[in-house]
Amino acid sequence: MSSDPVRDSIQWLRNLYGDRLFLPPSAAPSSSHTASAPAANTAANKTSRSSSPKAPVRSETAGGEAQKVVEATEAQQELPMADTLFPADEGIAPDWEEAQNLEELYQRIHQCRRCGLWQHRTNFVFGVGNPGADIMFVGEGPGADEDRLGEPFVGRAGQLLNKILAAMGLRRDEVYIANVVKCRPPGNRTPLPEEIIRCIPFLWKQIELIDPRFIVALGATAANALLKGNYKMGEIRGRAIPFDNGKRTLIATYHPAALLRNPGWKRKTWEDMQLLMRLYQQWKQQQTDEQ
Numbered sequence: 001m002s003s004d005p006v007r008d009s010i011q012w013l014r015n016l017y018g019d020r021l022f023l024p025p026s027a028a029p030s031s032s033h034t035a036s037a038p039a040a041n042t043a044a045n046k047t048s049r050s051s052s053p054k055a056p057v058r059s060e061t062a063g064g065e066a067q068k069v070v071e072a073t074e075a076q077q078e079l080p081m082a083d084t085l086f087p088a089d090e091g092i093a094p095d096w097e098e099a100q101n102l103e104e105l106y107q108r109i110h111q112c113r114r115c116g117l118w119q120h121r122t123n124f125v126f127g128v129g130n131p132g133a134d135i136m137f138v139g140e141g142p143g144a145d146e147d148r149l150g151e152p153f154v155g156r157a158g159q160l161l162n163k164i165l166a167a168m169g170l171r172r173d174e175v176y177i178a179n180v181v182k183c184r185p186p187g188n189r190t191p192l193p194e195e196i197i198r199c200i201p202f203l204w205k206q207i208e209l210i211d212p213r214f215i216v217a218l219g220a221t222a223a224n225a226l227l228k229g230n231y232k233m234g235e236i237r238g239r240a241i242p243f244d245n246g247k248r249t250l251i252a253t254y255h256p257a258a259l260l261r262n263p264g265w266k267r268k269t270w271e272d273m274q275l276l277m278r279l280y281q282q283w284k285q286q287q288t289d290e291q
Ligand code: URA
Pocket: 139, 140, 141, 142, 143, 146, 151, 152, 153, 154, 155, 157, 158, 179, 257
């Protein structure tokens, strides 16, 4: 992450989706949650897959050797900040970025109306867990159960995540769990780019406040939002990706909901979690040795 992750995220989405992203909110596809919204997303994905530039991602395997996985294809262009992405009447405290802790942050942003998703929400699903966690899990966005209860990963996918955590010897309240978008996309569709771009500054702020050493991106939407890339899971899983200028390590793995549909992917997910636990133990040992 550079010194301005919000700006980087806007640049990333602009590279993927072009100026379609910069429509005024009232004209943006997100304002009408009809069947056309997912279609717009799909079309954007189709064009972006073949033509969008990819940011460089360096990774380490379990053995520790550095390996360049994906080459940068072109320099990022200068991006003017688009005021239209952040409407004035957005329900957010103007000083939200100065929040000193998660509770303050929640209080300042939970009435957000930056994108159309607020119109459908029962709850703003902020995040849950240890505010000083070493490991943070990031999913895509709340589903119906999460929207109803106001907590991430409490439905079927959440039950599976709990099992994965238990198998790793971790309790849910030891880690932190959040999502890229805080309000449920209708019908559990993938969040639209303009929804991600308006919401992801809150995730960056959560990461800053929690300061986790490890981030697990659950699924390609979370991984791509965090890495500002356009990768398939197969390209990025199974490795430790230096993140946030090397301050953290990101591990991408399959989303638990995808595992429910494709149980064959569970083995790879478990390998990813074993990699995470090895690196976590090594890091904890280093901390002890340095004391
Ligand atoms: N899927 C997600 O990505 N997040 C949740 O909180 C629940 C399901």
